[in-house]
Amino acid sequence: MMTGLKDKVQRLTGERVSIGIDLTDEYVQISYFDNEGGISTLREGESLLIPAVLSKRLGEDIWFCGADALNEADNAVLIDSILSKAKKGDEVEADGMAYDPVDLLALLIKKCLSKLDGVCPLEKVGTVAFTVEEPDNATVSVLDAAIGIVRIKREQVAILSHAESAYHYMLSEPKALRFSDVVIFDLQNKGLKTIYLRQNMRTVPIVVLSEERMHSTFKKDDSRFKDIFEAIAGDNAISAIYLLGEGFNGEWFPETLKVMCRGRRAFLGTNLFSKGACIAAAEKSGAREADREHVFLGPDKIRANIGLNVIREGADSYMALLDAGKSWYESAKECDIMLPEDRTLELLVTPINGNSARTVRIELKDLPLRPARASRVHLEIHMVSEERVKLRISDLGFGELFRSSGCVTEAEFSVL
Numbered sequence: 001m002m003t004g005l006k007d008k009v010q011r012l013t014g015e016r017v018s019i020g021i022d023l024t025d026e027y028v029q030i031s032y033f034d035n036e037g038g039i040s041t042l043r044e045g046e047s048l049l050i051p052a053v054l055s056k057r058l059g060e061d062i063w064f065c066g067a068d069a070l071n072e073a074d075n076a077v078l079i080d081s082i083l084s085k086a087k088k089g090d091e092v093e094a095d096g097m098a099y100d101p102v103d104l105l106a107l108l109i110k111k112c113l114s115k116l117d118g119v120c121p122l123e124k125v126g127t128v129a130f131t132v133e134e135p136d137n138a139t140v141s142v143l144d145a146a147i148g149i150v151r152i153k154r155e156q157v158a159i160l161s162h163a164e165s166a167y168h169y170m171l172s173e174p175k176a177l178r179f180s181d182v183v184i185f186d187l188q189n190k191g192l193k194t195i196y197l198r199q200n201m202r203t204v205p206i207v208v209l210s211e212e213r214m215h216s217t218f219k220k221d222d223s224r225f226k227d228i229f230e231a232i233a234g235d236n237a238i239s240a241i242y243l244l245g246e247g248f249n250g251e252w253f254p255e256t257l258k259v260m261c262r263g264r265r266a267f268l269g270t271n272l273f274s275k276g277a278c279i280a281a282a283e284k285s286g287a288r289e290a291d292r293e294h295v296f297l298g299p300d301k302i303r304a305n306i307g308l309n310v311i312r313e314g315a316d317s318y319m320a321l322l323d324a325g326k327s328w329y330e331s332a333k334e335c336d337i338m339l340p341e342d343r344t345l346e347l348l349v350t351p352i353n354g355n356s357a358r359t360v361r362i363e364l365k366d367l368p369l370r371p372a373r374a375s376r377v378h379l380e381i382h383m384v385s386e387e388r389v390k391l392r393i394s395d396l397g398f399g400e401l402f403r404s405s406g407c408v409t410e411a412e413f414s415v416l
Helices: 002-013 067-071 082-088 101-114 137-150 162-172 222-233 254-260 272-285
Strands: 017-023 027-033 039-041 054-057 063-065 076-079 092-094 097-099 125-132 157-161 181-188 191-200 206-215 238-244 265-269 294-297 304-312 315-322 332-339 344-351 358-363 375-383 388-397 408-414
Touching: 017 101, 017 162, 017 272, 027 101, 027 272, 039 272, 054 067, 054 101, 063 067, 063 101, 067 076, 076 092, 082 101, 082 137, 097 101, 101 137, 125 137, 125 162, 125 272, 137 157, 157 162, 157 272, 162 181, 162 191, 162 206, 162 272, 162 294, 181 222, 191 222, 222 254, 238 272, 315 332, 315 375, 332 344, 358 408
Parallel strands: 017 125, 125 157, 181 238, 206 294, 238 265
Antiparallel strands: 017 027, 027 039, 054 063, 054 076, 092 097, 181 191, 191 206, 304 315, 304 344, 332 375, 344 358, 375 388, 388 408
16 A cells, blocks of 8 residues: 555656636535646645634744644634635634635645645646636636645646536546436535536437526425425436435435435545646646536536637638537637738637627727728637626737827627
């Protein structure tokens, strides 16, 4: 056993490692991918869950994380709910000092990553995928800031929802477990969350939609759990069910389990999200081939392809700008293009749900009138939400013939 672990450590430290981090207010969980097909989850003692807490020793600038922080509680100030505190933005008081909550979030991430030193030193970390319950604007913003403090390059980082991590995990499973829909039950301190991954087999690629619901008043009750499951299952074809969280330990739901396992497989665990994020990280780095037959469309995903019809080397061509299925907060592009004589930019919006494509016309009224294809502009395009697209178009002129006017046009439209 010791020889095998030593060989694995030597192999991992010789190459960049893909890592998945499940980050919540209650815990941090880290899974790592060794580029040879194996995924392991970091243990802290007997648990796969690292308590998402920091503590500062009284009177000293010494900080602890996770179980170590809890063990120091009698001689230290304990700080919990760090992700929520960072999103709120208020300074955190600890031992007579005020701390920026984003700095504390960065410290939590760094100290959690340092627990991997025996397997993968920080300088050997390759691509990192953070998975959070809901990657809203505030969460993405504070994670971006914390990642910068930890000095992980942003291009090495992906941010995913729990549902998208579950999607990546689902696709890594044998086909016998994903030939139809998949349901995840995540039992948290604040209730029971359900994630239904529904596959639309009529589209190419296959679209996987996420339907989520939180049962905030749920307690361990077999009868109610059975009702919740039957309401979700109905007449739907479900191939696999995943029960996440230590709350599912024990034998408190035998009747629900009987119903679940009628023609379906059910699995109990705690590390599905971090493993799914780890798989996404490996795909981002190229260490693992991405699935091309499916596309995930959660609430944070772009629902349409956006591009331009252009002329390249004398022939009509399509230039992709933003791709459907990508996270809206990570979707942006810049390019230079030539405009036709009518000073109008036409973007092609093609929904992935099968609806007809449409053209969005942006009129550049302040741009000087010039001959056809004698106006070069710089286009910046990005998503400001999962539905809204924002553009900034700057006049570059045309060499020595036509100087830039300095004209800038901004516009916004919906992809729906």
